[in-house]
Amino acid sequence: MLFLLSNKCRMKMVRFFITLIITIAIVIALDVKIGPIPPLGKFLDPASGFWANAESGIALPKNFEIPGLSGKVKILYDDMLVPHIFADHEDDLFVAIGYVHACHRLWQMEFQTHAAAGRLSEIVGELTLDMDRWQRRKGMTFGAKNFIENMDVRSRQLNELYALGVNAYISRLSYKTYPFEYKLLDYRPEKWTSDKSGLLYKFMADMLNSSERDFENTNFKSIYGKELLDLIYPDVENYKDAVVDQPNGWKFDPIVKHNKQKNINGPVSLNLQPKPSPSNGSNNWAIAPTKSATGNALLCNDMHLKLYMPSLWFYNQLNCGDINVFGHSLPGVPFVITGFTDSIAWGMTNAQRDLVDWYKIEFKDETRSSYLLNGEYVPTKKVVEEIKIRSQETFYDTVVYTEFGPVSYDPTYRGESQKAGYARRWIDHDPSDAFKMFYGINRAKGFDDYMEALNYFTSPAQNVVFASSKGDIAHRVQGKYPLNDYEEGKFLKDGTSSSNNWTQYIPNAHNPFWKNPERGFVSSANQHPADSTYPYYVTSTKYETYRNRRINDVLRSDDSVTIDDLKNLHFDNYSLKAEESLPLMLECMKGAALSAPEMNILEKLARWDRFYNKGSDAAVYYEIWYSRLYDGIWDEIRTSLENDIALRYPTDYSTIKLMKEHPELDFFDDKLTDSTETVRDLILRAFKEMIGEVEMLRGRGDISWATYKDTYIGHQLRIGALGDHNILTGGNRGAVVNATGANHGPSQRIIVELDPKGIKAWGHYPGGQSGNPGSKYYDHMVEAWATGHYYELLFLTGPDPSNPRIIFSQTLTSTR
Amino acid sequence: MNSFKVILKIGFTAVLAFLLQTIFPWWSIVIASFLIGFIISTGGTSSFIAGFLGIGILWFFMAALTDIKTDSILTSRVAEIFSLPNSWSLILATACIGGVVGGFGALTGSYLRSWIMPTNMD
Incomplete structure (x- = not known):
């Protein structure tokens, strides 16, 4: 054909095709992600690209249909963008929580569950492969599976209802309405499943309950000797102001350990994975009516974690039948984790204990197919982990399981030798009824409900403080704790004998607990759980020795505690560590x-x-x-x-x-x-x-201290521009009650007054209700958090849209 | 005459692209500029300019409007991600990206026209 065309015509045709190809090439190049650069055409498109995520007000529909709802759900938003959810049927309430969480926090819910499941490489690429392998090798996914599969029937139903709500939101999304981060990283949300709530919960447990120093202690002992180990790392540094401080008040017969333990000797040369931050901790306390200025019980809590955008927490009020609860939810989990009902309040601090043990495994050969146990070689169980990597071939990792748990370190991963491995036993590998506890405490009316709910709480172990409008205060150190002999669990254990495994646990009734102590207050700050007369051996990586003493000093000296006193204590910048070290340092300068x-x-x-004050x-x-x-x-x-x-x-x-x-x-x-x-x-x-x-x-x-410290709240993707920087605020991590460090500190602060005429509460957290960086609610509470301003938290008794603080209301109905 | 035609093309491209974008993904802008480039005949260079400005101006105003309406809340963060000094440079970058796509779309359209519907002028 071509030769029939005139030369000029052929030229024009060629010209057209070349331009066409260039045009198509440009469009394709702008439609795909290249390296870290998002697809520029798609991303910058002002109609559906990132511009569509910029909000000037509240971008929610007034009515939304969710197939499967049994009745109507009313959601009232107050001026802090806090949703107050009112449902006629309990099932609907949990669907609505899923929908609401997804509306504001979908990206982080999915990202965190991907992180927990060792699936980040699907989104990020090879960069996170090691992290993903580790999640699977340490038994995160194993523990989550055990948790999900053994959950009680109602909890599982609630997770499914929650998933229904999340998916109702996801199903209406298009590229234009995807949360910002999906556009930036160029991927799409997947369907939410009930399993993901379990994964997210384990993510939290991992942050709080996986600290241990078995390799480190073993190495130190073998290099420097036991005497120095005991001197430098004593099990208890200071018993003063333990969580439960009632010398000789333990009215139970402690159970006895059957098996004697065997450790192995070091040193062990291994490039270990990093541990959770030792600053993960919290403060909480409750004041009895006798010490309170108004005569109402008071409760405070602030949880110290790495500071992230979008925030870990989300305020919401849930109301249906006998449930009327306000507090902090973890988006992805259908409950209020800490907060208050119309009659009680509860708060948590991490109850550290050694909840991980490592066992040295002797494989028969490098195939890792069998290992020595009780005098003979028994087969291992192999699980092939499929780790998908964005725009690369899938990585397959074979993880070997023993009686003790998954072998995390072995010849295929940071191994020490061809025939040895280290199996990890973590309390969170076990099933847990934790969701049943939240279901219970979210409807608690008094002390008995609190105690009953906590009986189901096995992990992550917490010091759960309590106060009620009846005037009761209490503190309970609750978790599933292995029964350990003296010094058991501090060192690497011998993995060739079943008798070294955990077999017994401290009964719930023997966990440290007290109610209405004479001193008129209870408190915890991650210190030792009990005084020296507590009959069980207790060890942990670290027990706090400063914040607890300071909190108690302040509370002891105040006989008429006001709300302002409590705010001041939250923001107390005094350092006992400086008090106890500076005189010596100055003395030596003479x-x-x-x-x-x-x-x-x-x-x-x-x-x-x-005082670590801002201007100091x-x-x-x-x-x-x-x-x-x-x-x-x-x-x-x-x-x-x-x-x-x-x-x-x-x-x-x-x-x-x-x-x-x-x-x-x-x-x-x-x-x-x-x-x-x-x-x-x-x-x-x-x-x-x-x-x-x-x-x-x-x-x-x-x-000045604040500019030196230079506090910032980084985005979970570690993209500087999406975080908040140069926040000027006092406090310091470690020894100070106001534990605000550079990038770690109070992830929320709350004060509750348990007034029988109506609960009042004040709070803030370092972030905002919206997870969208394009919303003014993304970081609207940061300034209050930094300067010490508290918002009064609105607690409604009914779905009354005429309340002056309600700025938007939404109705959910089933599809007609 | 010709400059009037170019202004007409700019306007038609912008309107058609705006309408297409309410339904189709971002790349529908290339369809708009291609069609206008094909339908209204001008030379290659002026077609490119018309396509570039049609989409560029459309995207510029859409982006600027969003930016003003939302107080640069997200623009300033995204500008920082791309190491751009301020919101306006991001708005301009957006307009340029759209403009380049629009320009090439229009050029392709006008070349197709001059190939299959040759006029005396060519």
């Missing part, structure tokens, strides 16, 4: 040759009130000085970690105590120098290092 500016800083430190410069000097000192003392630990021999960093409490009581310790000598250093030398050297750093800081402007 006689040192110092320049005038150095003297000036030293004097400021001597005058410092030890002395707090900066102390912080740098102490951390240089700490690094100088424990340089041996750092060196060992660099060589894949895991050791743990001692606590500040222990470090300060050792400086005072054991200055002869070899750790105080710097091995890199020929001379022998003393505590005093290290303090002086750290001081000089601090001066150097302070001079550098001076070059950038005035020194």
